[in-house]
Amino acid sequence: MADRVYEDIKYLLSLEGSVLLKIDPYRVDEEDGAIVVTCADGRYFSDIFMHHDRIQQSCRENPLIHPLSRHGGALLLAPNSPLVREGSTAQEDLFAEIVEAMDWIKIRKIVLSAHYRCGKASSCRVDAAQTIQLLFAAKKSVKTRLASHDPVVSCYFHIDFGPDYKELGKKRQVLSYYADREGWERQQIQA
Numbered sequence: 521m522a523d524r525v526y527e528d529i530k531y532l533l534s535l536e537g538s539v540l541l542k543i544d545p546y547r548v549d550e551e552d553g554a555i556v557v558t559c560a561d562g563r564y565f566s567d568i569f570m571h572h573d574r575i576q577q578s579c580r581e582n583p584l585i586h587p588l589s590r591h592g593g594a595l596l597l598a599p600n601s602p603l604v605r606e607g608s609t610a611q612e613d614l615f616a617e618i619v620e621a622m623d624w625i626k627i628r629k630i631v632l633s634a635h636y637r638c639g640k641a642s643s644c645r646v647d648a649a650q651t652i653q654l655l656f657a658a659k660k661s662v663k664t665r666l667a668s669h670d671p672v673v674s675c676y677f678h679i680d681f682g683p684d685y686k687e688l689g690k691k692r693q694v695l696s697y698y699a700d701r702e703g704w705e706r707q708q709i710q711a
């Protein structure tokens with residue numbers, strides 16, 4: 521495992537239980553569907569989509585999952601995100617699409633999703649710690665900028681532990697977590 525990846529994984533493991541929480545399989549909070557802002561990375565998209573499908577199977581007759589997928593996903597929504605190229609309108613376009621979806625389909629629930637070993641993030645030299653930081657900055661920005669639409673925002677984080685995942689004590693190579701902003705803020709204060 522490369523040193524950089526090792527440091528990133530070590531950092532992410534340190535967040536388990538405080539910031540990165542196990543997902544409650546009985547969590548029922550997508551009764552009215554969800555707008556899912558996710559990276560377009562095809563290696564993980566199916567897993568992310570099916571996760572929300574399972575949540576909604578327990579609270580809706582038919583799933584209503586509205587994916588807005590772009591390289592980098594929710595990380596594009598953070599103010600001054602390094603994933604947004606200078607002169608690009610990617611951030612504004614994504615915000616506009618979220619508002620359109622909220623208006624058209626009457627969904628208040630917005631899921632902001634990010635993942636580790638994101639090609640877009642690493643091509644912009646964003647490490648795991650910055651990825652988490654950008655995800656929560658995106659949440660704050662969505663709540664502030666879309667306040668008039670009264671959004672309900674949740675963050676999810678997906679980690680690819682790599683082929684040596686068993687050595688890290690993991691049962692699967694890719695795991696999904698609920699990312700808790702309050703837990704992260706508490707940790708920042710303590711640090």
Ligand SMILES: [Zn+2]
Binds near residue numbers: 560593639
């Ligand atoms: Zn990605």
